[in-house]
Amino acid sequence: MSESVLVIGSGPSGVHAAATLLSRGFRVRMLDVGHMRPEPVRADASLNDLKRTLPDPTEYFLGNRWEALVLNDDEEEYYGFPPGKQYVFQGANAHDARTRGFDPLFSHAAGGLAEAWTGGSYPFDERDLGPWPFGWQELAPYYGRVAERIGISGSCDDDMVTHFPVHAGVQPPVPADAHTQKLLSQYEGARSAWLAQGARLGRARIATLSRPLGHRNACHQSGRCQWGCPTDAFYTPSITLRDCMADDAFEYVPGHEVTHLALDGSGRATAAVAKRVDGVEERFEANRILMAAGTLSTARIVLTTLALAGEEIPELTGLMDNRQVMMPFVNLALVGKPFEAESYQYHQLALGLDPGGSHDYVHGLITTLTTALVHPVVQSMPFSMKSSLAILRSFHSALALLNVNFADDRRSENRVGLERGGDDEWRLTIAYTSAADESERLRARLRTLRRLLLRLGCVAPPMMTRPRPMGASVHYAGTFPMSGSGGDWTTDAHGALRGIEGVWLVDGSSFPSLPAKNLTFTLMANACRIAEEAF
Amino acid sequence: MPRRLFVTGASGFVGRHFLQAARARGHSIAALSRSLPAGEAGDGIDWIQGDLLEPDAWRDALRSDDIVLHLAAATGKANAERHQAINVTGTRALLDAAAHAGAAHFVFVSSIATRFPDQRHYPYAHAKAAAERAVREAGIPWTIIRPTIIVGAGAPVLESFALLAGLPVTPIFGDGQAQVQPIDVHDLVARLLAVIDALPASEVIEFGGPERLALEDWIGRIRAVRSGDAPRLLHLPLAPIRTVLAALEPALLPVLPLTAGQLATFANDGVAAAHPFHDTLSCGFTPLDDSLAGSQLQRLPAVAPDAATLTRECHAFSRHLIGCDAPADVVESYLRHEREHNVGPFSAFEHELLERARRGGLSTTLADAYAARVLRTGLVRRKMTLVLALLETHRETFESIDAPPAASPFGTWWHLITRGLAEVAVTAIALAWLGAAHWRASREAIA
Structure with a gap:
């Protein structure tokens, strides 16, 4: 009989570790809370078809409890969260966490937080991997393997190849909408000025099919991305989870939230202890446990394990997250043109700004924002509702959003701990302080980006540029960093946890640095690597 | 003592x-x-x-x-x-x-x-x-x-x-x-x-x-x-x-x-x-x-307006935003939302501003401009935002919100310029007139 491995969590790390283990002949049991994605409504309909033909389109778009309605008393985001994706956060923030300077998000969805991602799949290059105990050559095959598994489209021969190394499995880009084409032609005209600033623009690498893959069809431009791709052309981890479930060697155990691990006398983990929805505790014995609950939940499980074993609870240092800044802009050449509702909706362009040094590399994603609801934007504009609506209608085809991502590094002041809360339950404590030079760095980079956009004929009004709070990008990492040299509460190069034997961390916990590029693709590739090489 | x-x-x-x-x-x-x-x-x-x-x-x-x-x-x-x-x-x-x-x-x-x-x-x-x-x-x-x-x-x-x-x-x-x-x-x-x-x-x-x-x-x-x-x-x-x-x-x-x-x-x-x-x-x-x-x-305690008032309000805001009455479904959703989430004004003046806003025509326009400057988180803007959200998800009205306001880019720029001038004028009148009313309402009356 083949050996069995216990995987905790079904996010991008968990499902790709599981798929790799299955391909190696292991049996895999996966513990998960596992709220399922609802069945898509009318998979063949385009966005405007839905508005025309659904019996109550308002309920579909705003939610039957008004979840996606953004009124003028909360001015945080330009998007209402689509009702069709509520399952991603359902019940997951019930845990009490005491936080300072950090607004964490958790997910109990089958597929994890990446069920609500936007598909950016950017390999870390040699420089990004500087602090890691291995380099591009070691990771590249796994990027390729994941790309072949999930389907990634993008360009392998435009300017962004400087930052996005080429690996196997990249399909041609999905057809660009008119605004994206316009921006690319404007970039051709401004290219030398951009390059002189260390800036580049090119097609995004996204987990969206431009060619059929297995049983999944290519993107058919329904314009429904934001509301949940109805055809699986856009990848989310629940697709891999479903593929795993087709394998007899895979056992999915939903409805279980792991609280801690059981240790034997020698400090080796022998089982995971989970609480069922009905509150009953269950033990799952295992020789090998792969933790893929997500950086914060993994930290909670490990720290609770130590607390219940009567050991001293360490304070984990080095929590990281990407600072994101939302920079809406207007492409003056497109003002007053009609827009295409039926086009790919997430980012189609990626931007790199590289004044030198990995920490300084700024990663930008450009979304042309066509089918998002307009009322959240209109109410946030500094004019009367009537004028704001007129301006938005005039600028609708010309609007775009640049989402700017900044790198983070491990700093000792950023801590994750555990304490007993008021209800006597264990709760996480999270404290985050931005780097001292952050605001200065942000200001300088944003100024440069605004000037670069101007070169394309695009205006980014400074008062509409909004930094998101730390925690909002949901790129959490760095609590148990991989280290070649050892040290308390680190992992080895294969994610094996130093301190508790029999446990491998395959999620973001073990990232020793966090480049500006979205981490999800690397989470998958790294989980593959560990599942292939660790034992 | x-x-x-x-x-x-x-x-x-x-x-x-x-x-x-x-x-x-x-x-x-x-x-x-x-x-x-x-x-x-x-x-x-x-x-x-x-x-x-x-x-x-x-x-x-x-x-x-x-x-x-x-x-x-x-x-x-x-x-x-x-x-x-x-x-x-x-x-x-x-x-x-x-x-x-x-x-x-x-x-x-x-x-x-x-x-x-x-x-x-x-x-x-x-x-x-x-x-x-x-x-x-x-x-x-x-x-x-x-x-x-x-x-x-x-x-x-x-x-x-x-x-x-x-x-x-x-x-x-x-x-x-x-x-x-x-x-x-x-x-x-x-x-x-x-x-x-x-x-x-x-x-x-x-x-x-x-x-x-x-x-x-x-x-x-x-x-x-x-x-x-x-x-x-x-x-x-x-x-x-x-x-x-x-x-x-x-x-x-x-x-x-x-x-x-x-x-x-x-x-x-x-x-x-x-x-x-x-x-x-x-x-x-x-x-x-x-x-x-x-x-x-x-906020002051919420007073639930009757359905007729809310309906009138919904139509007035719809006409103000897109030039036509709200479709029946939109009115129905509007009533449902206001029943479920009825909130009160911040002040007596805000209540007065809302009453002016629901009168329609110039009165609505002035109240909108005044709210944009002075009461951005208030009821008038909140209710107009709700009406817009309902209109943009309704089968009969979403296309008019998606379309540019004029047929050509030139027409759109022209529309924007006239809109801008109108905004300045309306805002000036609103600030002077409603501002004075706001000021008066907020003065302490003598005993």
């Missing part, structure tokens, strides 16, 4: 707070007010309806050994004659009646403005100073209280400053360095009660709040608490503006957003002088930000 108090200005801003606290302290109270507050019968207060200038209506309610607390005053945009009548003649009438009845003590709530060195064009300060002289000379044991700017939920002066702080560009008259020391109304009331306990005779006591700050920083604090950002300040020369306003006042007082006299705050330090009585106080201070935040967060 519980006493019997005779309080004027009892339904005013300070009066309402004082009555509540005084009653809790066990004092028995006779309260004079021009209009009786609704629904407060049986509250243990002996309400007397009457005008300060018509003593026959209330003279007999004064008793010997009463402590008189004189809060009633004309403030803000009243004209010089009215200031003189209410603040001087009215005070004299009250003093006469009190002396005649044998009142034990007369506590006069005056203003820090009476000792502003620069009182040009400021009839309020002149009248209050004259009233102070009358109090000193009346032959009744007296105490004069001079508060600084009074803040707290619904404070009239705070609302006026908030109006300034909320503008896209906030005019600062002069250098903005005049000092202010705002005091929370609860803190002031606690001090008034302490004065009534101790009755320090022949003393002038000034009360200020926990912080002294420059006027332009004060406006910045209001802005920070209310909208989370910093105001853009525009410094204007103080002297010529006061002169111009003073010249315009005789003709245009009802519509001017502010008076020359009110600008004295920009020219004078308004901080409380130290007084030995301060050291005897056991009551503390409300932190300034709490006073400001409290006054923002407090």
Whole structure:
């Protein structure tokens, strides 16, 4: 009989570790809370078809409890969260966490937080991997393997190849909408000025099919991305989870939230202890446990394990997250043109700004924002509702959003701990302080980006540029960093946890640095690597 | 020791707070007010309806050994004659009646403005100073209280400053360095009660709040608490503006957003002088930000409008935004949302603004423009946002919202330019007209 491995969590790390283990002949049991994605409504309909033909389109778009309605008393985001994706956060923030300077998000969805991602799949290059105990050559095959598994489209021969190394499995880009084409032609005209600033623009690498893959069809431009791709052309981890479930060697155990691990006398983990929805505790014995609950939940499980074993609870240092800044802009050449509702909706362009040094590399994603609801934007504009609506209608085809991502590094002041809360339950404590030079760095980079956009004929009004709070990008990492040299509460190069034997961390916990590029693709590739090489 | 108090200005801003606290302290109270507050019968207060200038209506309610607390005053945009009548003649009438009845003590709530060195064009300060002289000379044991700017939920002066702080560009008259020391109304009331306990005779006591700050920083604090950002300040020369306003006042007082006299705050330090009585106080201070935040967060109780009103409102906003009535489904969703999430206005004025907004036509346009500048988180903008959200997800209306407003890019630019000019004009009218109404609504009425 083949050996069995216990995987905790079904996010991008968990499902790709599981798929790799299955391909190696292991049996895999996966513990998960596992709220399922609802069945898509009318998979063949385009966005405007839905508005025309659904019996109550308002309920579909705003939610039957008004979840996606953004009124003028909360001015945080330009998007209402689509009702069709509520399952991603359902019940997951019930845990009490005491936080300072950090607004964490958790997910109990089958597929994890990446069920609500936007598909950016950017390999870390040699420089990004500087602090890691291995380099591009070691990771590249796994990027390729994941790309072949999930389907990634993008360009392998435009300017962004400087930052996005080429690996196997990249399909041609999905057809660009008119605004994206316009921006690319404007970039051709401004290219030398951009390059002189260390800036580049090119097609995004996204987990969206431009060619059929297995049983999944290519993107058919329904314009429904934001509301949940109805055809699986856009990848989310629940697709891999479903593929795993087709394998007899895979056992999915939903409805279980792991609280801690059981240790034997020698400090080796022998089982995971989970609480069922009905509150009953269950033990799952295992020789090998792969933790893929997500950086914060993994930290909670490990720290609770130590607390219940009567050991001293360490304070984990080095929590990281990407600072994101939302920079809406207007492409003056497109003002007053009609827009295409039926086009790919997430980012189609990626931007790199590289004044030198990995920490300084700024990663930008450009979304042309066509089918998002307009009322959240209109109410946030500094004019009367009537004028704001007129301006938005005039600028609708010309609007775009640049989402700017900044790198983070491990700093000792950023801590994750555990304490007993008021209800006597264990709760996480999270404290985050931005780097001292952050605001200065942000200001300088944003100024440069605004000037670069101007070169394309695009205006980014400074008062509409909004930094998101730390925690909002949901790129959490760095609590148990991989280290070649050892040290308390680190992992080895294969994610094996130093301190508790029999446990491998395959999620973001073990990232020793966090480049500006979205981490999800690397989470998958790294989980593959560990599942292939660790034992 | 519980006493019997005779309080004027009892339904005013300070009066309402004082009555509540005084009653809790066990004092028995006779309260004079021009209009009786609704629904407060049986509250243990002996309400007397009457005008300060018509003593026959209330003279007999004064008793010997009463402590008189004189809060009633004309403030803000009243004209010089009215200031003189209410603040001087009215005070004299009250003093006469009190002396005649044998009142034990007369506590006069005056203003820090009476000792502003620069009182040009400021009839309020002149009248209050004259009233102070009358109090000193009346032959009744007296105490004069001079508060600084009074803040707290619904404070009239705070609302006026908030109006300034909320503008896209906030005019600062002069250098903005005049000092202010705002005091929370609860803190002031606690001090008034302490004065009534101790009755320090022949003393002038000034009360200020926990912080002294420059006027332009004060406006910045209001802005920070209310909208989370910093105001853009525009410094204007103080002297010529006061002169111009003073010249315009005789003709245009009802519509001017502010008076020359009110600008004295920009020219004078308004901080409380130290007084030995301060050291005897056991009551503390409300932190300034709490006073400001409290006054923002407090909505009035929601009153559910009937379905016909909501339907009319929904159509008016739909016509305003996209030029046609709302489809029946949109009205239905609108009614459902408002039933499920009915919230109240921040102030009586906001309620009035909503009533104007639902009238349709120019009235809706002006209310929208005014809300965009001054009440961004208020009900009018909230309800218009809801109507827009419903229209953009409805089968019959989404396309008109998705389409550019004109057929060609040139037409769109032209539309934007005319829209911009209209916005400027409408905003100017709205700020002048509704701003004046807002200002009036937020002034303290005389008792």
